[in-house]
Amino acid sequence: SAVISQKPSRDICQRGTSLTIQCQVDSQVTMMFWYRQQPGQSLTLIATANQGSEATYESGFVIDKFPISRPNLTFSTLTVSNMSPEDSSIYLCSATPSGTSGLHEQFFGPGTRLTVL
């Protein structure tokens, strides 16, 4: 399995500002993803982070609001732009390690708890 770390673990931000969340995996992975978990809700996929190309966004999420980078096979960033209180959520990074027999299992980072005032 892959070990995934995220920075920061939590943050409190003012509305209108932006926050960049970092995701680091300890081994090369095939795919990386960003999820959001709003209070009392399920995990919702924001986008697939593609290495060397633009991320693939799910319905309801746009690049201007959630720009994503993936410069290499083990690192990705998610920026939450022009934040409002509705962006208060836990943001999670996940990955599918290369070479695993279970192609479907994703491994998750510990999450970043964001509070927007």
Add this chain to the structure above:
Amino acid sequence: DQQVKQNSPSLSVQEGRISILNCDYTNSMFDYFLWYKKYPAEGPTFLISISSIKDKNEDGRFTVFLNKSAKHLSLHIVPSQPGDSAVYFCAASSGTYKYIFGTGTRLKVLA
């Protein structure tokens, strides 16, 4: 439209007894199902999965049952232990890496 539903937000079980967590889905195209466990301040941890070609998968104390006609799956934990206390999410996919998660069931195992 919630395609994956966990209708019980919480469940309490005595240590040593069986815990049964349920999950219903609406999309008949789902062909792979997973259960994740989540402790506070940690990310979800993969627990067990099942393909739609099976109706049961077992891994130690954990067994997942799939009833395709009812679009229902369940996770059985036997015997339940206090360390099993966590939030359990079921998830489904239709041949891709895109998961649809349920809202989770908080399991509390009482010593």
